[in-house]
Structure formats: structure tokens, C-alpha cells
Amino acid sequence: MPISNWPAQERPREKLLEKGSAALSDAEILAIFLRTGRKGASALDLARELLDKFQGLRQLIDSDQTQFCETKGLGMVKYAQIQAAIELGRRYLQSELQIGDAFTSPTQTREFLTLKLRAYPYEVFACLYLDNRHRLISFDELFRGTIDSAQVHAREVVRAALKHNAAAVIFSHNHPSGIAEPSQSDVNLTQELKKALQLVDIRVLDHLVIGSGEATSLAERGLL
Numbered sequence: 001m002p003i004s005n006w007p008a009q010e011r012p013r014e015k016l017l018e019k020g021s022a023a024l025s026d027a028e029i030l031a032i033f034l035r036t037g038r039k040g041a042s043a044l045d046l047a048r049e050l051l052d053k054f055q056g057l058r059q060l061i062d063s064d065q066t067q068f069c070e071t072k073g074l075g076m077v078k079y080a081q082i083q084a085a086i087e088l089g090r091r092y093l094q095s096e097l098q099i100g101d102a103f104t105s106p107t108q109t110r111e112f113l114t115l116k117l118r119a120y121p122y123e124v125f126a127c128l129y130l131d132n133r134h135r136l137i138s139f140d141e142l143f144r145g146t147i148d149s150a151q152v153h154a155r156e157v158v159r160a161a162l163k164h165n166a167a168a169v170i171f172s173h174n175h176p177s178g179i180a181e182p183s184q185s186d187v188n189l190t191q192e193l194k195k196a197l198q199l200v201d202i203r204v205l206d207h208l209v210i211g212s213g214e215a216t217s218l219a220e221r222g223l224l
């Protein structure tokens with residue numbers, strides 16, 4: 001039976017409007033973006049099938065176009081719809097940082113950096129540049145590496161910070177392994193960058209290591 005023939009209170013879109021988005025399951029939210037199902041299966045059936053195939057929402061979101069479209073009833077249009085929804089979330093979080101105080105909004109900062117860096121299959125070293133009131137100036141991905149390392153050059157980091165006229169920075173990089181545990185090399189690099197930036201009066205506020213579902217703060221660990 002198509003979703004349009006269900007009782008109104010059981011349809012995902014109507015349920016969202018009545019009870020709010022938090023009341024919906026992952027499958028119900030996904031069904032809203034899929035919009036239609038296939039012959040013999042509603043959009044909600046298709047959403048449940050996808051979540052089961054990819055073993056969860058995160059793995060589904062991180063899948064590439066080929067993997068996504070292998071499921072019967074899916075194609076480039078539905079893939080584009082899901083990717084657009086993900087990008088909308090990223091841009092919302094970035095806009096929140098732009099109008100807020102990045103340093104006093106650690107949850108938003110973590111969520112934004114996790115969305116930006118988590119899915120890369122290789123290491124990416126990035127930087128949030130902040131003004132003297134800790135408001136976001138810019139976000140840059142500075143270096144890309146291999147599956148387990150990225151070569152970071154202190155001179156280039158300092159040059160980029162000066163270019164943005166930053167008063168402070170927050171570093172971040174991902175661990176493609178999914179484990180957000182900082183290595184000794186991460187700690188040593190942070191100390192090296194901190195010393196280099198102190199010479200031009202720019203403070204390092206934090207360095208976040210991004211894993212598959214979490215982010216570890218070196219500042220909170222007392223490693224800055």
C-alpha cells in the first residue's frame with residue numbers, strides 16, 4: 001500500500017508536521033527525502049531496506065554513488081536528493097558557527113568538523129580561523145594525505161593564518177580508521193604549530209581529532 005493511502009498520523013511527512021522531526025525514526029526521515037518507493041514497496045519500505053543494507057544511517061550517508069544505486073529502485077536522482085540534504089546540514093552548521101562564538105560553542109564546532117571530515121578515506125588536516133572575539137573567519141582544508149597520515153608544514157599553516165588575519169585557530173584532522181584517539185605524533189605536531197604561531201601572536205585554542213562518530217579534543221585532554 002502506498003504511503004498516501006496510510007492514515008494521516010502514520011505518514012512520515014504528516015507525523016513530522018504534527019509531532020516535530022525528533023519524533024521520526026531514521027527510516028521515516030529518510031523516506032521523506034526519498035519521496036517515492038518502487039513497485040511493491042513504499043518509500044518507507046525502501047528506507048528500511050537501505051538502512052538494513054548499509055547497517056545504519058551513517059554508513060548509508062558515507063556510501064558513494066555506485067554503492068547507493070545498487071539497490072533496486074534507487075538511482076542518481078535519489079542519490080542527489082540525499083546528498084543535497086547532507087550538504088544542507090553542513091551549511092546550516094557552518095552558518096551557526098559564522099554567527100556565533102566557535103570557542104564557546106564546542107558542540108556545534110565538533111558537529112561541523114565531524115560532518116566535514118569524517119567521511120574522507122584519507123587524512124585531511126584543516127583549520128578554523130577565528131577573530132579576536134573567537135568568531136569564525138574561515139574554514140580551510142590545508143593538507144591531504146594517505147589513509148594513515150598527512151604531512152603538515154608549519155610555515156604554510158602560519159602563512160594561511162596571517163592571510164586570514166586570524167587571532168586564534170582551531171586545528172582538526174580525521175582518522176580514517178574511525179578511532180578518534182590522538183597519537184603522539186598528533187600531540188607533537190600541535191606543540192610545533194603552537195610554538196610557530198606564538199611567534200606571530202596567534203593562539204591555538206584546540207586540535208580536534210575526528211573519528212567515525214566522535215571527536216577528541218586535545219585541549220580537554222590537557223595536551224595543548
